[in-house]
Amino acid sequence: MALFKPEDCLILVVDDVKLNLQIVAKILDNVGYECSFASNGYQALKRVRSARPDLILLDLMMPEMDGLEVCEKIQANPELSEIPIIFISASQEQEHLLQAFQKGAVDYVAKPFHSAELLARVRMHLELKYSRQKLKNLLQEQVELVKQLETLANTDPLTGVWNRRYLLMIAEQEIKRSQLYNFSFAVLLIDIDHFKKINDTYGHSIGDDVIIFMTKTVLYHLQSTDCFGRFGGEEFVALLPETDMDEAMIVAECIRENIKNQYITFEEQKVSITISIGVSSYRTGDKNIDSILRRADQALYQAKHEGRNRVIS
Ligand code: GH3
Ligand code: MG
Ligand code: MG
Ligand code: MG
Numbered sequence: 246m247a248l249f250k251p252e253d254c255l256i257l258v259v260d261d262v263k264l265n266l267q268i269v270a271k272i273l274d275n276v277g278y279e280c281s282f283a284s285n286g287y288q289a290l291k292r293v294r295s296a297r298p299d300l301i302l303l304d305l306m307m308p309e310m311d312g313l314e315v316c317e318k319i320q321a322n323p324e325l326s327e328i329p330i331i332f333i334s335a336s337q338e339q340e341h342l343l344q345a346f347q348k349g350a351v352d353y354v355a356k357p358f359h360s361a362e363l364l365a366r367v368r369m370h371l372e373l374k375y376s377r378q379k380l381k382n383l384l385q386e387q388v389e390l391v392k393q394l395e396t397l398a399n400t401d402p403l404t405g406v407w408n409r410r411y412l413l414m415i416a417e418q419e420i421k422r423s424q425l426y427n428f429s430f431a432v433l434l435i436d437i438d439h440f441k442k443i444n445d446t447y448g449h450s451i452g453d454d455v456i457i458f459m460t461k462t463v464l465y466h467l468q469s470t471d472c473f474g475r476f477g478g479e480e481f482v483a484l485l486p487e488t489d490m491d492e493a494m495i496v497a498e499c500i501r502e503n504i505k506n507q508y509i510t511f512e513e514q515k516v517s518i519t520i521s522i523g524v525s526s527y528r529t530g531d532k533n534i535d536s537i538l539r540r541a542d543q544a545l546y547q548a549k550h551e552g553r554n555r556v557i558s
Pocket of ligand 3: 437
């Protein structure tokens with residue numbers, strides 16, 4: 246399939262001699278290209294900015310601002326520098342040809358030229374431009390896809406919060422920060438009380454709704470720098486960087502209280518839950534997240550043992 250149709254391509258022709266413009270216009274028009282014209286450098290720059298042509302045929306020798314200067318100015322603008330510029334010049338000087346390429350031209354056609362040669366060069370550079378564009382789009386799509394896959398690999402499908410894999414990765418990073426800079430760092434291990442009963446009484450689907458409601462409530466109490474995710478089943482973890490034990494206890498208590506005071510409605514019944522939270526924080530000597538999580542787990546176990554609906558550190 247062709248990369249482009251001539252009628253979709255706008256070519257800007259720049260020349261100070263009207264007859265030259267007419268000759269080139271006729272050649273391009275025969276093939277179906279759209280054309281725009283400029284008879285001096287200033288006009289050319291104005292057209293390039295407003296019409297964003299697909300390609301520019303640029304006369305080298307023009308009074309006031311010559312083609313080389315026009316080319317340089319276009320190349321200096323990152324939004325325009327992708328537009329291919331072909332010089333058309335009667336100059337036989339090797340120096341001019343070299344300068345044209347140095348300024349960023351993609352090609353150089355010497356006057357007088359055969360129309361077939363001009364068209365072949367125009368076509369080739371448009372094909373190159375469009376294939377570059379296609380490649381760029383493909384790469385962009387790949388980048389988007391990788392981002393989506395990354396998100397999928399790191400999030401819990403039911404709640405949209407981070408999953409265990411991601412939580413553990415962030416936790417390890419936080420530990421390293423604490424070890425390096427002696428920052429405080431706290432962990433909340435949150436578990437819904439008697440959740441099995443919710444499932445048994447209202448069904449698994451309401452159980453799912455309860456889990457979603459719980460995650461939303463917890464997220465409401467956390468800061469954007471905290472990391473919250475599902476550790477497994479109805480057990481969740483919040484990582485609180487630069488937070489000490491006292492601060493973490495206050496956050497945990499707020500969450501527990503708030504969950505207790507809310508409910509979701511199912512068939513006109515109010516379904517409410519309580520949660521238990523085990524809190525631990527970084528201690529000098531903690532080598533990795535395991536020991537911190539173990540202390541949070543022990544605290545959670547104690548909270549359950551002492552009757553649930555409580556925060557223990
Ligand atoms: P405890 O207060 O000691 O934590 O009691 P519990 O009933 O909450 O604890 P237990 O670990 O015995 O039960 C957890 C239940 O959570 C069992 C499991 O079926 C349910 N569960 C785990 N994941 C999901 C889920 O994604 N959706 C639903 N609806 N239930 C889940
Ligand atoms: Mg001229
Ligand atoms: Mg539970
Ligand atoms: Mg559990």
